[in-house]
Amino acid sequence: MSTASLDVEHVHEPPAERPRREVPGFVLSGGVLVVVLAVWQFVVRAFDVPIVLVPAPTDVLSSLVDGLSDGSLLEHAWVTLQEILLGFGLAVAAALLCAFLVTQSRVLDKALFPLVVMTQTIPKVAMAPLLVVWFGTEMTSKVLTTALIAFFPLLINAILGLRSADPDQIDMLRSFGASRMHVLRHLQVPSALPHIFAGLDVAVVLSVTGAIVAEFVGATAGLGYVIQATNFTLDVSRTFAVLVILSAIGLALHALVVLCNRKIVFWSAEHRPVTEQA
């Protein structure tokens, strides 16, 4: 080894690691979306695709703007949104109640749970025509169809959630003299929340589907009704405009659920802030 190599300038330092900047996901997917729209626009224009088959994105946009500014789309969207929210709310209330009963009573559990699993296999959309026959083409049948479709994933997740409490935690509470109600309140309900929110997220998207399907079957208003009507009149641009509104509604509701989840189930490992480990 050389003795004269104390010169600091000759000491090789490892190259300073440059922190890699990750491109945020929404920028990437936004970029992809823009590219897809551009290609779509180009293909439709270049090959002169008839507007009654596939409209260009700009046609969809102008139809959307027209529909929104003359208020017609907003009116229909409001009808559908009401159906979605009422149906979803009804499903949440019913599912939580049923989950509570099933998990609190052995008899109800034995009697109802197999039935719940069996009815799971019925495609719920197949019930929509019946509900329209029973409750008419007004809003009630749409709300009920929506609720029916959203109900099962909520129920299953709520039951799983209420059963997910750690048995040792139950012993811990009971060692302090906790009653069943104490255990429910201080342990089972909070432990169920992450599962319930998973169910809410699935159900909120299904609710949109439910309302639209019910409107297909028989309706005088709503976005599902507009889709059918514009299909009939070959106003495909308007059909696409409705799809845009529907996906906006779905996204907004999904975002709302995610936001509530983050606020309420703040302790869940999924989004716990990473703390340094010594």
Add this chain to the structure above:
Amino acid sequence: MTETVGTTVDTAVELRHVYKRYTTRRSKRGAARVVDALHDVSLSVARGEFVSIVGPSGCGKSTLLKVLLGLTKRTAGEVDFGGGSRMGMVFQQPLLLPWRTVTKNLLIAQDINHRLSDREARERAEAMLSMLGLEEFADRYPGELSGGMQQRVGIGRALMHDPEILLMDEPFGALDAMTRDQMGMDLLNIWERDRKTVLFVTHSIPESVLLSDRVVVMTPRPGRIAEVIDVDLPRPRGLENINTPEFGAIVRRIRVLLNSENSAH
């Protein structure tokens, strides 16, 4: 409470011929599997005594504590509490509720039985936090604490209940060796202060000798008490005791007991 002659005055808890048999069915028609977790267990613990229970896993240590707590029904035998029967339990896992802050975790027993006024309970929780050295963590959530700190809170939660008997089921079993020694010494300090009756289950023979007045040696299949060893080392004790010949002699005695019981099967 009427003071019957003799035992009750300074007996914290007494078990007489306690049996616990678990019967589990594999399936509806399958044969029942029977486990004798406790077989003719008799033990009397004096008030203020620190008693450890050692033995291989499956010998019924946890079952014994669960029977005392009433978490599981004994099959036969009697359990008498000399004084009150309020118990505080510390488990191997801290079992803190992740949605409650450290303070709120300490207050869980209060939220269940409302034994104190809310103000008293809060003051007690504050005092407990400073005793545990966790004042800064009062409003943190369990996920932000190390394993040792979490188990401290677990112990504090049991003490908040102001138990007549403190039950601990391998409370330091999930901690690393260094933290474990420290927690043992902390526990001794806490115990020296108010001399609660403690029943302490552990896997570690030296730990049991260091902490206790008596060590109950249990053996499995069926779970029974093989022998109860007196630890007549002077108090207060510290980690330096471990190197004394007297200490080593007791540890060896227990080890021999456990080994001979094992090989007898």
